[in-house]
Amino acid sequence: MSKVQAKVTYVTLFADESIHPKYEDALSRFSKDLGKHYPMYIAGKEVRSEEGEFEHRSPIDTSIVVGYFQKGGREHARLAIQAARDSFEKWADTDYTKRIEIFRRAAEIIDERKFDIAAAITYEVGKNRLEALAECWEAIDAIKYYSNLMEERKGFAVKMGPGGPGEDCNLVMKPLGVWPVISPFNFPFMLANGMATGALITGNTVVLKPTSEAPLTGLMLYMVYRDAGVPEGVINYVTGPGQNFEEEFTSNKDVAGIAFTGSRDVGMKLFHSFMEKQPYPKPVVLEMGSKNPTIVTEKADIQKAVEGTVRAAFGYCGQKCSATSRVYVQKSIKRKFLSELLKRIGKIKVGDPRERDTFMGPVINHSALEKYRKAVSDARRAKAKILAGGKVLRGKLFSKGYYVEPTVIDGLPHGHRLFREELFVPVVVVDAFSTLEEAIEKANDTEYGLTAGIFSEDEKEVELFMKRIQFGVVYANRRGGSTTGAWPGAQSFVGWKASGATGKGVGGPNYLLTFMREQAQTYVKEGST
Secondary structure, eight states: OOOOOOOOOHHHHHHOTTHHHHHHHHHHHHHTTTTEEOOEEETTEEEOOTTOEEEEEOSSOTTOEEEEEEOOOHHHHHHHHHHHHHHHHHHHHSOHHHHHHHHHHHHHHHHHHHHHHHHHHHHHHOOOHHHHHHHHHHHHHHHHHHHHHHHHTGGGOEEEOOSSTTEEEEEEEEEOSEEEEEEOSSSTTHHHHHHHHHHHHTTOEEEEEEOTTSHHHHHHHHHHHHHHTOOBTTEEEOOSOTHHHHHHHHHOTTBOOEEEESOHHHHHHHHHHHHHHSSSOOOEEEEOOOOEEEEEOTTSOHHHHHHHHHHHHHGGGGOSTTOEEEEEEEGGGHHHHHHHHHHHHTTOOBSOTTSTTOSBOOOSSHHHHHHHHHHHHHHHHTTOEEEEOOOBOOSGGGGGTTOBOOEEEEOOOTTSGGGTSOOOSSEEEEEEESSHHHHHHHHHOSSOOSEEEEEOSOHHHHHHHHHHOOOSEEEESOTTOSSOOOOTTTOOBOOOGGGBSSSOOBTSTTGGGGGEEEEEEEEEOTTOO
16 A cells, blocks of 8 residues: 655645646546446445435536435434444454554555545535545544554553552543444545544444435545455445434434534534433534634734635635634725735636636535525625625536635624524625724624634734634634634644534544543452452
8 A cells, every 4th residue: 555645735735736637537537437326335235225316416517417325214224323333342342553553544545545535525515626635635634643642542541540558540431332423515525534533443333424415425435444444334334315314313222422513403403302312411523513703903914814814715615614704804904905805806716626727616506506695685685795706607517506606795784694694605794893802702702613713913912812712723824724724633623612512623632532431440459458
């Protein structure tokens, strides 16, 4: 197997010309496999549903059928949970060093397959090549980080005590059991990988249920684990509408915990249902999006602030949990900042994400298109100013997919829904402030709390922001993305308030603990009292 490359960032991606022909070759290979039929995998066996299949079409061009996937249902959820339960004891008893070995092989396999995985991501969810490839490298680094962490912490075993004479005390972390892992469309490979690796490397077993917007990418991740040596039944792969699985996932007593990334509405529904239907409290690992602010003060580097805001707001069409969707600009520089922002937005290419120079591809589906349309309509109804964008694109390729313009809106009252509701489309609302304290107060005035950013060259302003902002992932002066771009081992991607449930973020040193429970073990030496 090839040696896994060093960490890759967007800077090195832009500089590496060799990626483009390799990615384009992968696109060509992928196009030859369009329209194939795929099974589910339970206990290592191919499974097909009596309910038939659903087709998944590309948001790039809806005439393109990516593939046909099984309409799994409750009975498949039950079978997958049983397979995972039956495999749990042996996998949990497998020495953690052996599990690490398997996952390091998984990282190598992803490295070998990264261009094919990236091509699938592009076709399935419309992500451009640089973001699709970065997602693969992020998955590699996540696995490496967790493997190293498990190794350094010796499987999270800690010497304790003694609590009394002759006592030999140890604290060990043990896996809980079966975890359904429910993954979203926006990072279909990395976020599924983050949750599944967290569960599996700590000794749990998994039922992987990817979103129906990206079932093939989920299957490719399953194949990576399988080929790396994760045993049959330890990882299972099911597909179909989420509502077909929800009841079994939340009510089955063999489910030890649920890991979910997606919308707040769905996440909270899962959380409440699981708590009500289980015989005792069980863990739920949730990441549920946000309404992320960027603050630009009069002491900011304007060009840096503009670039960071554009990348955070319009990267992958604003369809990131960490995307900037609110911008607060100090009154004294608002006109200058907006002038430069609009110039930069004018350089964004919206189009086919398979093309090298495309920055923004399509939004994910018709529902997202309508959400965008309604947001613009509501802004106009409120007599706000549409400073940039505001249109659904038509003509040629645009009419075949879901393409919209990057949009900036000014002049809405602070309490308007567009300042409060997560839209997951490329729409940014702008507001002015007089003092930094006012900006922070406005930024914190949300039930969410995932990411936030500030641009200021004044250390005291940055210090005040870091002290008062109520978000889990915060950045200062980040040109590469004012609120986006968390990386495993560098930024723990942790949501506060309605953005998360555990206070421990994926990619951070405490994330693996969410998939385990403590056991305090005490041995009393013979002859002690």
